[in-house]
Amino acid sequence: MGENKQGWTIEISLPGTSTADLMGKQSVRATFKLTPQAINAISIVSTHLGIKQKSLFDQLMDDDASLSMIAHEIHSSNIQLGNRVQKTYVLSRKTLLCLDTTAKKFNAPRDILVEYSIQRLLPIIIREKEKHRKRKEILEDLLHHLQNGYELLQKTKNLLGDDDPVFERIRSSVTACESAHTFLDLFVKKSEVIEDF
The missing domain is CATH 1.10.287 (Helix Hairpins)
Known part of the structure; x- marks a missing residue:
């Protein structure tokens, strides 16, 4: 590849990135109504393992297949979570989009999707305890x-x-x-x- 106007010479060919990829990594705030146990689980894993809460959310919910399985389970059962608390978290735009898309596709409450996704941390908490x-x-x-x-x-x-x-x-x-x-x-x-x- 030749020299561009800034005087850079690129000698190797790498896969590029798109504006959508970059925008997907952008941090956004989202508010969920969760049980105190779910809020506590996120806090414990984040503190105990030294992982940022944003990274935990991205890991747990930026997965269409897992979210779809959770949404299908939610849709086929009558779930009552009881007392819930409003809590705002930072997550990536891509994760929020994935969460919203799955919630709409399966007609599942977004908060319940988040709650069930967080429950995936329970085996980790038990092992770490x-x-x-x-x-x-x-x-x-x-x-x-x-x-x-x-x-x-x-x-x-x-x-x-x-x-x-x-x-x-x-x-x-x-x-x-x-x-x-x-x-x-x-x-x-x-x-x-x-x-x-």
């Missing part, structure tokens, strides 16, 4: 290990002195254990939000 429980157990074991390390370090200092190479190695090991304990303690505290689900 179990991992959190195990991490807390490991944290407790690591604390005991660290306390034993302090005792061994003191014993080594008393027997060999603090200028002995063995003392230095054990001190390095205890320092590494302290670092691991600090990391795990912060990680567990950050993840405590999942305990309430």
Whole structure:
């Protein structure tokens, strides 16, 4: 390809992008009426896994096949979700279009489509809650290990002195254990939000 007016030379041929593709990635706000459990699920997964809520919505609802299956299930059953709360989220224009198109095509309430899509997070939350429980157990074991390390370090200092190479190695090991304990303690505290689900 030759040189254009800006002086750029493109040596390779790549698939282009369209204005529609770029517009589809644009962020938009959408308000849904959801159960507190659904709102909580989005918040927990977002916080616990460090994933932006917009990315979660895009992952859950930018899939025609899954949305169609959910809409078909909604259409064939009488669903009562009870108390719902109005909540505004940011999602991509493409995801919102996919959601609106599916809702119209199957004559399904958009809020219910969103609610059911969010329920796809439940297995992840259950797995992460179990991992959190195990991490807390490991944290407790690591604390005991660290306390034993302090005792061994003191014993080594008393027997060999603090200028002995063995003392230095054990001190390095205890320092590494302290670092691991600090990391795990912060990680567990950050993840405590999942305990309430």
